[in-house]
Amino acid sequence: MSSTTNTTTIGTIGAPSRRNTELAMLIFAVLIPVFAYINVGLAKTGSVPAGVLGYSLGLGLLAGVAHLVVRKWAPYADPLMLPIATLLNGMGLIFIWRLDQEPTLGKAMAPNQLMWSTLGVAFFLAILIFLKDHRVLQRYTYISMVVALVLLVAPMFFPGVNGAKIWITIPGLGSLQPGEFAKIIIAVFFAGYLMVKRDALALASRRFMGLYLPRGRDLGPILVIWALSLMILVFETDLGTSLLFFGLFVVMLYVATERTSWIVFGLLLSAGGAVAVATFESHVQTRVHNWLNPLELLNGGVTETAQAMYAFGSGGILGSGLGQGYSRLILGIAPKSDYILATVGEEIGLAGLMATLMLYGLLIERGIRTALAARDPFGKLLAIGLSGAFALQVFVVAGGVTGLIPLTGMTMPFLAQGGSSVIANWALVAILLRISDTARRPAPAPAPSTDAEMTQVVRP
Amino acid sequence: MNKPLRRVAIFCGLLVLALLVRVNWVQFVQGDALKNDPHNRRVAIERYSIPRGNIIVDGKAITGYTTTDSGDFKYKRTYKNGKMWAPVTGYASQAFDANQLEKLNDDILTGTDDRLFFSRTVDMFTGSKQKGGNVVTTLDAKAQKAAFQGLGHQKGAVAAINPETGAILALASTPSYDPSTFAGMSNKDSEAYNGLQKKNNPDEPMLNRALRQTYPPGSTFKVVTASAALQNGLYDDVDSSTRSPLPYTLPDTSGVELKNEGNIPCKNASLREALRVSCNTVFGKISADLGNKKMKAEAEKFGFNNPDINTPVRASESIFPEDNRPQNAMAGIGQASNRATPLQMAMVASAVANGGKLMKPYMVDQLVAPNLNVVQQHTPKEMSEPLSPENAQKVQSMMETVVKSGTGTNAQIPGVTVGGKTGTAQHGEDNKDNPYAWFISYAKTDKGTPVAVAVVIEGSDTLRDDIAGGRLAAPIAKHVMQAVLEGEK
Numbered sequence: 005m006s007s008t009t010n011t012t013t014i015g016t017i018g019a020p021s022r023r024n025t026e027l028a029m030l031i032f033a034v035l036i037p038v039f040a041y042i043n044v045g046l047a048k049t050g051s052v053p054a055g056v057l058g059y060s061l062g063l064g065l066l067a068g069v070a071h072l073v074v075r076k077w078a079p080y081a082d083p084l085m086l087p088i089a090t091l092l093n094g095m096g097l098i099f100i101w102r103l104d105q106e107p108t109l110g111k112a113m114a115p116n117q118l119m120w121s122t123l124g125v126a127f128f129l130a131i132l133i134f135l136k137d138h139r140v141l142q143r144y145t146y147i148s149m150v151v152a153l154v155l156l157v158a159p160m161f162f163p164g165v166n167g168a169k170i171w172i173t174i175p176g177l178g179s180l181q182p183g184e185f186a187k188i189i190i191a192v193f194f195a196g197y198l199m200v201k202r203d204a205l206a207l208a209s210r211r212f213m214g215l216y217l218p219r220g221r222d223l224g225p226i227l228v229i230w231a232l233s234l235m236i237l238v239f240e241t242d243l244g245t246s247l248l249f250f251g252l253f254v255v256m257l258y259v260a261t262e263r264t265s266w267i268v269f270g271l272l273l274s275a276g277g278a279v280a281v282a283t284f285e286s287h288v289q290t291r292v293h294n295w296l297n298p299l300e301l302l303n304g305g306v307t308e309t310a311q312a313m314y315a316f317g318s319g320g321i322l323g324s325g326l327g328q329g330y331s332r333l334i335l336g337i338a339p340k341s342d343y344i345l346a347t348v349g350e351e352i353g354l355a356g357l358m359a360t361l362m363l364y365g366l367l368i369e370r371g372i373r374t375a376l377a378a379r380d381p382f383g384k385l386l387a388i389g390l391s392g393a394f395a396l397q398v399f400v401v402a403g404g405v406t407g408l409i410p411l412t413g414m415t416m417p418f419l420a421q422g423g424s425s426v427i428a429n430w431a432l433v434a435i436l437l438r439i440s441d442t443a444r445r446p447a448p449a450p451a452p453s454t455d456a457e458m459t460q461v462v463r464p
Numbered sequence: 465m466n467k468p469l470r471r472v473a474i475f476c477g478l479l480v481l482a483l484l485v486r487v488n489w490v491q492f493v494q495g496d497a498l499k500n501d502p503h504n505r506r507v508a509i510e511r512y513s514i515p516r517g518n519i520i521v522d523g524k525a526i527t528g529y530t531t532t533d534s535g536d537f538k539y540k541r542t543y544k545n546g547k548m549w550a551p552v553t554g555y556a557s558q559a560f561d562a563n564q565l566e567k568l569n570d571d572i573l574t575g576t577d578d579r580l581f582f583s584r585t586v587d588m589f590t591g592s593k594q595k596g597g598n599v600v601t602t603l604d605a606k607a608q609k610a611a612f613q614g615l616g617h618q619k620g621a622v623a624a625i626n627p628e629t630g631a632i633l634a635l636a637s638t639p640s641y642d643p644s645t646f647a648g649m650s651n652k653d654s655e656a657y658n659g660l661q662k663k664n665n666p667d668e669p670m671l672n673r674a675l676r677q678t679y680p681p682g683s684t685f686k687v688v689t690a691s692a693a694l695q696n697g698l699y700d701d702v703d704s705s706t707r708s709p710l711p712y713t714l715p716d717t718s719g720v721e722l723k724n725e726g727n728i729p730c731k732n733a734s735l736r737e738a739l740r741v742s743c744n745t746v747f748g749k750i751s752a753d754l755g756n757k758k759m760k761a762e763a764e765k766f767g768f769n770n771p772d773i774n775t776p777v778r779a780s781e782s783i784f785p786e787d788n789r790p791q792n793a794m795a796g797i798g799q800a801s802n803r804a805t806p807l808q809m810a811m812v813a814s815a816v817a818n819g820g821k822l823m824k825p826y827m828v829d830q831l832v833a834p835n836l837n838v839v840q841q842h843t844p845k846e847m848s849e850p851l852s853p854e855n856a857q858k859v860q861s862m863m864e865t866v867v868k869s870g871t872g873t874n875a876q877i878p879g880v881t882v883g884g885k886t887g888t889a890q891h892g893e894d895n896k897d898n899p900y901a902w903f904i905s906y907a908k909t910d911k912g913t914p915v916a917v918a919v920v921i922e923g924s925d926t927l928r929d930d931i932a933g934g935r936l937a938a939p940i941a942k943h944v945m946q947a948v949l950e951g952e953k
Contacts, residue, residue: 255472258468258472259465259468259469259472260465262465262467262468299501299503301503306503306504306505310503313490313498314498314499314501314503314504314505314506316487316490316491316495316498317490317491317494317495317496317497317498317499317501317504318495318498318499318504318506319491319495320491320492320495320496320499321491321492321495330505330506330509330536333505333506349487349490349491353491354487354488354491354492354495357487357491358484358487358488361480361483361484361487362480362484364480365476365477365480368476368480369473369476369477372469372472372473372476373473375469376466376469376470376473381465384465384469385465388469388472391476392472392476395476395479395480396479398479398480398483399479399480399482399483402483403482403483403486406483406486406487406490407486407490408482408483408486
């Protein structure tokens with residue numbers, strides 16, 4: 005790591021804390037969902053909804069407490085991440101509540117989601133308070149690996165939901181999506197492993213046809229991870245998760261070793277794997293078929309994919325207005341989770357959807373900026389790993405719902421309904437904030453050097 | 465590690481950019497196509513979210529709307545006397561789309577027509593509720609009632625036209641259906657709709673017989689054949705002998721005789737006499753003498769072989785075939801492959817009555833915006849001139865003789881000049897099915913010629929001669945003409 009080239013991005017010394025900026029942003033992040041809530045109520049019933057006071061106070065309280073905790077325990081943390089996460093989570097709650105108004109979409113989910121969001125924020129606060137230094141996580145490199153593997157493999161022993169086996173069902177408690185937590189834990193493992201092995205991977209390689217081929221024992225882990233991601237795909241029929249983990253590993257390898265050949269290997273292996281799986285996995289074939297023929301009629305009826313496309317198209321540039329769209333036509337539970345972007349696109353239009361995507365983009369880039377600013381390789385790798393995972397997830401979900409790529413069963417971070425997702429993403433933001441706090445913290449004033457004084461003594 | 469980090473940052477930026485480009489593509493470039501896709505249910509939801517405009521007859525709406533509480537659709541179409549008006553309005557159903565006038569003028573009725581932009585904008589600013597525009601038809605409620613009641617329980621159709629303008633005055637078809645019964649989208653509506661389909665109801669109540677069903681026109685076609693004879697100079701005088709033999713052998717056959725219905729004086733009969741008693745031999749010979757080409761040309765001037773007769777509801781194409789000589793001779797008396805819709809035969813009568821000029825038939829006079837501004841006004845158009853004025857006079861006098869002292873006496877109206885022609889069309893293999901009873905006519909007063917009408921009744925099981933047309937169909941035509949004449953006074 006050369007310390008001479010990275011100082012232009014964030015000044016490492018004497019950076020202002022920007023806590024007041026964060027507070028101002030947070031006020032917006034709370035006010036916008038509150039107005040949206042009132043808007044939905046006015047559109048659906050013609051009156052201000054009864055819960056508006058409670059909702060405003062609740063969201064304001066969550067944001068306020070989070071802000072105070074950041075002020076106290078991570079005073080130099082990035083000022084944008086918390087407001088963006090709050091805004092996305094707040095808007096997600098509004099959209100879920102808005103979809104709860106449609107009787108055809110099943111039972112109300114907003115109250116549960118509010119509870120999970122509160123838990124998520126609590127988790128966020130706990131991490132900021134108890135994780136004083138992210139480098140502590142380095143100690144748990146191999147434990148993380150074991151935990152991540154257990155979490156990934158566990159859903160195989162539980163029944164699948166909607167064709168994908170990504171759930172752990174605990175009777176009486178509900179279900180859990182371990183993939184969401186695994187993505188953080190596996191980033192910790194990768195960061196710890198690569199920090200140790202990066203020199204071996206980068207340097208001990210033979211040149212072959214213009215590419216650097218690493219030694220077998222160094223190549224081993226990527227092959228293991230590749231095989232694992234394919235296994236997840238095959239046994240749990242979860243295209244999204246396998247793509248996420250594989251992409252995450254390739255990105256982190258690339259950053260750690262600065263070798264472009266890893267990207268090439270990664271692309272080749274993932275392409276090969278995807279083709280191989282797509283040839284015999286009917287679930288994946290269906291997804292690809294739906295992607296290529298989004299408006300096809302199945303059994304004389306309009307498919308979910310087509311309904312989502314119609315929702316986007318009908319929203320147009322400015323949208324139909326909150327509460328005034330018909331995204332409920334996308335039947336089932338999906339409108340509140342995987343397809344929630346369709347509601348966003350229909351009701352707040354292209355403008356609103358672009359703003360939402362920009363918020364995600366901003367959060368991702370703030371995360372990468374944190375990686376740039378971090379002063380230790382573990383922090384850098386962890387930050388890029390978390391941001392990369394987040395970016396891939398946003399791309400895979402949003403790309404899938406808008407028909408850019410085949411659909412995969414993942415949730416839109418913060419926006420979509422789902423307890424595991426919202427808690428895991430708050431934890432992710434907390435870790436990024438912790439790293440950025442460390443990165444932006446002013447260096448301690450140089451200790452007065454007695455030697456320096458000595459050199460100034462003019463010899464007689 | 466910072467160089468790859470920057471590259472990853474760019475890569476993530478590209479991912480977000482790709483998403484932004486994609487949503488622009490879906491919501492902006494493809495937006496309108498997706499929004500208006502017929503499978504997009506929002507199209508239907510929007511359509512039924514405002515009161516649909518009305519179809520107007522004689523200044524009164526024959527349609528209406530009611531609100532529904534169930535489902536996505538707020539407003540539902542209703543019909544007043546739906547059975548009688550179904551061949552005019554068609555239907556508009558939440559579950560089964562729409563057809564005929566309801567479908568063709570959908571943009572006006574739902575208020576989405578571009579020409580209503582101004583009216584919509586004003587509504588938006590004044591805060592009044594958006595409404596659909598109206599369709600003002602040319603129909604005559606009394607004539608329609610006379611036609612519908614005249615048909616009664618029989619299977620058949622009536623088409624009446626104002627010969628001077630081409631305005632359609634009556635358009636009845638029986639058995640009929642009430643479009644109100646399936647205007648909604650409940651199970652009851654589906655049952656009603658399915659029960660009306662051909663496979664469940666052999667009577668085909670949803671078939672618009674006046675416009676969409678072709679029949680062999682039988683002897684009523686002799687009016688066209690007579691016109692062809694006069695127009696092509698085969699005969700000049702309608703009262704001199706046509707030099708026709710009896711029995712008459714079909715050309716190019718080894719002694720197949722064309723028979724008349726009963727023992728009627730057809731040998732060397734004049735055109736007038738031949739039409740009066742409806743001689744097959746005379747008109748078969750005329751058709752054969754003129755040849756297929758000339759016969760076809762004259763029939764086409766009357767509107768045959770034209771697939772684009774849009775009233776605006778499209779009428780099925782009536783056929784005068786290209787055929788060999790014996791078949792052509794048969795076509796000359798409205799048999800063989802000759803096919804006509806009731807509207808087509810009403811057009812024949814109207815062209816004769818209008819001094820030889822055929823006006824384009826139409827049934828929508830005006831499209832009106834919700835604020836009553838006229839969006840579109842129909843102006844009568846001439847379609848063709850199948851007869852010269854002199855020859856039109858001659859054919860008129862012949863048709864008037866038919867009603868005065870021929871097969872069509874049942875259509876006489878005191879104090880009014882009525883011209884007509886009966887027909888009984890054989891059909892089925894070896895003509896074993898029940899024949900169709902036809903009657904075409906027009907009524908003239910000193911003020912003008914306000915009505916021409918064609919009536920067809922399927923399955924007249926009584927008489928297999930030309931009297932059937934006169935006995936069954938002529939009284940209906942008479943009542944329709946009377947209804948129009950009363951309105952004129």
